[in-house]
Structure formats: C-alpha cells, structure tokens
Amino acid sequence: MKSLFLWDIDGTLISSGGAGMRALQTALKTTFAIDGSLADIAFAGRTDRWIMRRVFTKFGLAATEENFARYFEAYLAALPAELANPNARVLPGVAALLQDAAARGDVVQGLLTGNVRRGAEIKLGFHGLWHHFPFGAFADDSELRNELGPHALRRAHAHAGVDFDPDRVWVIGDTPHDIECGRAIGARTLALATGSHSVAELSAHHPTAVLENLRDAAAFWKIVS
Numbered sequence: 001m002k003s004l005f006l007w008d009i010d011g012t013l014i015s016s017g018g019a020g021m022r023a024l025q026t027a028l029k030t031t032f033a034i035d036g037s038l039a040d041i042a043f044a045g046r047t048d049r050w051i052m053r054r055v056f057t058k059f060g061l062a063a064t065e066e067n068f069a070r071y072f073e074a075y076l077a078a079l080p081a082e083l084a085n086p087n088a089r090v091l092p093g094v095a096a097l098l099q100d101a102a103a104r105g106d107v108v109q110g111l112l113t114g115n116v117r118r119g120a121e122i123k124l125g126f127h128g129l130w131h132h133f134p135f136g137a138f139a140d141d142s143e144l145r146n147e148l149g150p151h152a153l154r155r156a157h158a159h160a161g162v163d164f165d166p167d168r169v170w171v172i173g174d175t176p177h178d179i180e181c182g183r184a185i186g187a188r189t190l191a192l193a194t195g196s197h198s199v200a201e202l203s204a205h206h207p208t209a210v211l212e213n214l215r216d217a218a219a220f221w222k223i224v225s
Helices: 019-032 048-058 065-083 094-103 117-126 149-160 176-184 199-203 217-224
Strands: 003-007 107-112 169-173 188-192 209-211
Touching: 003 149, 019 048, 019 065, 019 117, 048 065, 065 117, 094 107, 094 217, 107 149, 107 176, 149 176, 169 176, 176 188, 176 199, 188 199, 188 217, 199 209, 209 217
Parallel strands: 003 107, 003 169, 169 188, 188 209
Antiparallel strands: none
16 A cells, blocks of 8 residues: 655755745835835744735735735745755755655655745755655645645545555644644644644644654654554
C-alpha cells in the first residue's frame, strides 16, 4: 500500500526569514501606496488569500477581485528578492528526508499549503525543493485552510492512479491549523515544532504524532510506516 505525504511549506520545509511578510508589505506600498506594518496579522497556518483579506480590512481597502489580483501580482514580484536573505533556509533534515521518500516506491508526496501555487513554486524553487512535489493544494483552491484537503486528495489520485487509505495519508505541518486541516479529511497528522509552536502547544491539539524537527529520519519513518 502506498502512503501519501501532504506537506506544509513555511515553518515545516523551509524558513523564509520573514520574506513573505516583507513581500506583502512591499506589495502594499507599491500597489496601494500604503506603508504599514503587518506584524499584528497572524500568518502561521493561514492561506495567502485569507491574509490579504485581513490586510484589506486593516487598511480599509475593498476586497474586490481586482484588488486581490493586483496585490498578488505585486507580492509575487517582490518575493524572490526578499527570499535572498541570510535567514532563509531549508529546515534541518528536510532535504535528506525528501530525497529518501522520493527514492521509495511506496510513498507519494504532494503539498497542502496556504501559499498560492506560484508563491509555493518561488519559495521551494529558491531552495531547490520544488521538483519533489508534482501536485498539491494551494490558496488558489480556497481561502479556507480546511477546504484544501479534498483538492490535494483528488490530485493525488490523478497523479498516482490510486485511492489512498486515510490511514496512509499524512498531513505534515507546524501549526494547529495543519492538524485541523488533516483531521478534516480523516488523515493522520504529524506536527513539527519547527515553526512558532512548541511540542507542548501542538500536542494540545492531539495530532497523531509530534516531532521536535526532522533531524532524526529514523524517528520520522517509524511514525509514518
């Protein structure tokens, strides 16, 4: 039986060193001539579109499709330069684990992320990880994180040609929102304390398992096997 791993990006696979927030601030200024802080908006575990809607509310901007489109284009244009900072990095153990999973015949990997697809490609491409993920679910599919899972499962089926047993589907992320998202599709959940939440904080949301990070590949495979 094949296992399906659905990976979050920010705080799980990579740390962008605040690149996303800075790109959104830059885009806010270039698109709407607003030089404002976004520090009071909760980014972790949310979709890009959800975050942008909060930005619009904070600064009194109309949440029209035209404004979303303009803001997204400016954000994506600003993102590559912001990723080129000394704190942007692949998180410990991730690169080796993804390569290990790719070499196995019983694992299929995709993304389940709040990033829009083009943003995900920019971020993971910058770190040389994009090629590991032939499909995924993104903020383009829904503004609500818990609605992304069915899109990921449908694309996993189209890619692999099999229906994955829920017991073999793992949603892997670093926030309570990732845990909830996995639970919404009946998947198992692996929470990683590599973002802004501790092991204790994540454990309080009752994921299937919690790890401090992915340095210990043997511990990871013991959980998901």
